[in-house]
Amino acid sequence: MASLLVVxxxxxxxxxxxxxxxxxxxxxFEAGDAAxxxxxxxxxxxxxxxxxxxxxGADGLSLLQSIxxxxxxPRVILMTARGSIETTALAHRGGAFDYxxxxxxxxxxxxxxxAALKRDGGSEAAQIEPAVPSRIIGxxxxxxxxxKAMTRIASLPVPVLILGESGSGKELVAQSIHDLGARADGPxxxxxxxxxxxTLLENELFGSMRGAFTDARQDRRGALSRADGGTLFLxxxxxxxxxxxxxxxxxxxxGIVTPLGAEKSHRVDVRVVAATHRDIKxxxxxxxxxxxxxxxxxxxxxxxxxxxxxxxxIPLLVEHFKQKVAKEMRRESVPGPTQSLLDVLTAHAWPGNxxxxxxxxxxxxxxxxxxxxxxxxxxxxRTIGVGRALQPAPGGPEExxxxxxxxxxxxxxxxxxxxxGNQTQAAFILGIERKTLARKIKRFGIKDxx
Numbered sequence: 001m002a003s004l005l006v007v008x009x010x011x012x013x014x015x016x017x018x019x020x021x022x023x024x025x026x027x028x029f030e031a032g033d034a035a036x037x038x039x040x041x042x043x044x045x046x047x048x049x050x051x052x053x054x055x056x057g058a059d060g061l062s063l064l065q066s067i068x069x070x071x072x073x074p075r076v077i078l079m080t081a082r083g084s085i086e087t088t089a090l091a092h093r094g095g096a097f098d099y100x101x102x103x104x105x106x107x108x109x110x111x112x113x114x115a116a117l118k119r120d121g122g123s124e125a126a127q128i129e130p131a132v133p134s135r136i137i138g139x140x141x142x143x144x145x146x147x148k149a150m151t152r153i154a155s156l157p158v159p160v161l162i163l164g165e166s167g168s169g170k171e172l173v174a175q176s177i178h179d180l181g182a183r184a185d186g187p188x189x190x191x192x193x194x195x196x197x198x199t200l201l202e203n204e205l206f207g208s209m210r211g212a213f214t215d216a217r218q219d220r221r222g223a224l225s226r227a228d229g230g231t232l233f234l235x236x237x238x239x240x241x242x243x244x245x246x247x248x249x250x251x252x253x254x255g256i257v258t259p260l261g262a263e264k265s266h267r268v269d270v271r272v273v274a275a276t277h278r279d280i281k282x283x284x285x286x287x288x289x290x291x292x293x294x295x296x297x298x299x300x301x302x303x304x305x306x307x308x309x310x311x312x313x314i315p316l317l318v319e320h321f322k323q324k325v326a327k328e329m330r331r332e333s334v335p336g337p338t339q340s341l342l343d344v345l346t347a348h349a350w351p352g353n354x355x356x357x358x359x360x361x362x363x364x365x366x367x368x369x370x371x372x373x374x375x376x377x378x379x380x381x382r383t384i385g386v387g388r389a390l391q392p393a394p395g396g397p398e399e400x401x402x403x404x405x406x407x408x409x410x411x412x413x414x415x416x417x418x419x420x421g422n423q424t425q426a427a428f429i430l431g432i433e434r435k436t437l438a439r440k441i442k443r444f445g446i447k448d449x450x
Contacts, residue, residue: 002117003044005029007037007051007063008079010148013102017050020106021113034058038066046074048097048116050109053080054148061424064094075116079104080147094424102151102180135172137320140310146173146302153300154180159252161237161297162275164304167355170275171235173304178231183271186230189223194236198244202260205248209261224257228268237297238278238289245290252296272297307350307357312417314346317354321361322371329365336371339411344377346414409444412437416446 004026008014011032018028029044031037033055040046049067053060060078067073075097098112136143153160154177162170171190178188196204207222223232240248251257252272258265274297283289307314318337326334337345341364350356360380361371368376412426419425427437440446 001025001027002047003027003029004113005031005037005040005046005049005051005074007031007034007049007055007060009033009052009055010152012152013052013079016106017109020110021050024110024114026113034060034063034066037063041067041070041074048075048077048113050077050079050113053078059420059422059425061094062422064096065424068095077109077112077116135176136169137317138310138313140305140313142305142310143313146304149300149302150177151180153177153302155182156300157182157271158299159271159297160273160299161280161294161301162273162304163280163301164275164277165306165353166277167353168304168306169354170277170304171233173302174231174233174273174275177273178233178271181231181271183230187227188231188233189227190233190235191223192235194239198241201240201244202247206251206257207259209259219259222257222259224251224268224270225259225266227270229270231271231273234272234274236276236278237274238276238280238283242288242290245293249290249293249296252293307353311346312414314357315342315411315414317357318342318345318361318371321358322365324358325362325365328362334365334370338372338374340374341371341377342411342414344374344381348381409446412440412444413446416441 004021006014006018006021006028007030008017009032014030014032018030021028029040029046031040034051034057037049037051041049049063051060051063060080064076064078067076076095077098077100078096079100079102097116100109100112136147150173160174160177162173164170164173174190175188178184191204193201203220203222205222205224207225208220210218255267255269256265257268280289280294280298284291284294307317315337322334322337326332345357345360352359360377363380364371364373364377367380371377415426416423423437423441424434427434432440
């Protein structure tokens with residue numbers, strides 16, 4: 001009988017995993033945070049630790065670091081809602097034995113724990129599975145809360161309503177929910193309801209038969225039929241007309257599709273994920289959006305934070321878009337970003353959110369070849385803003401840097417803030433060794449401020 005420790009602040013996930021592992025004959029301890037886990041490890045001998053990455057206080061990567069410094073440490077399996085290559089790399093660098101992207105089958109967890117217990121077979125090196133590249137970038141607490149919400153709802157057969165401003169990444173959230181759920185092997189069909197005239201929207205969703213209307217020269221499968229067995233994403237659902245709201249509500253109630261001009265109907269199995277930038281509850285209160293349709297769509301709501309409310313994520317996003325643009329331009333690398341340029345970008349209010357930031361990064365790289373000239377960034381922001389004055393974001397830096405040391409200090413502090421003080425993760429983002437980061441923290445006196 002082996003001794004296991006399951007660490008997760010989500011009681012439901014923690015208890016489910018513990019129950020499943022106990023049924024296999026193991027002794028299982030539970031902890032809701034890293035501090036409690038370390039206390040249990042001091043009191044009991046544990047063979048394998050299964051830990052979530054994102055938790056309040058010290059996260060799973062910090063716990064991994066502390067465990068790795070112990071004599072004869074237990075193997076560690078990390079769990080996370082972010083099935084991304086970035087998180088996989090962090091787990092690998094920290095010495096994790098394995099990595100599980102939530103949601104996962106309990107049988108899969110049992111198999112991974114079984115592999116970790118076979119100390120006499122195989123290598124001690126981390127056996128990290130490759131993961132899909134992350135669609136969503138951000139380590140701000142609001143983003144971590146969103147990741148966990150996505151994980152909780154992904155495997156459940158309920159409709160989801162995603163709320164957020166234009167350009168904030170609502171479709172990426174919808175796609176990730178699809179990929180994390182049981183329908184990942186099925187189709188993901190996206191329809192922008194705000195971009196299609198109401199007269200054509202019914203044809204787009206339900207399809208039509210040849211001769212149903214002028215120019216209907218052949219049968220056409222609608223989005224609902226094409227999404228059968230998968231997910232239909234309805235973007236800007238708040239823009240649909242009252243008459244079409246009735247038709248959509250009818251489908252959500254019975255799952256029946258009747259193409260225009262058809263004599264027969266057919267049933268489809270589709271998960272509907274909707275999104276809107278509008279205040280949907282206000283539309284309901286004003287009588288512009290049906291209350292019964294709202295409740296059908298909002299089985300669970302997820303709010304995507306605007307970029308101005310997660311400024312600490314801007315360096316991560318800039319780096320991500322820089323690499324994307326370099327690939328588009330078939331360049332091996334793009335210099336920067338410099339701290340002065342990041343300060344300009346962080347000072348902007350970003351009314352167009354992440355989409356606007358991506359456009360700005362692309363233009364700066366095209367205009368100057370790299371992300372090093374703050375004046376180019378200011379000019380591109382003015383140009384893209386169509387005459388809009390550059391507006392500082394609340395709390396954004398507005399002063400010119402005094403020195404290179406001060407610029408480096410502020411950059412390190414920003415990254416530490418973005419990672420919640422996690423030095424292992426911050427060192428990875430900064431591209432330096434953890435020991436080097438520790439020396440810089442001491443030299444700049446950052447430790448006392450964190």
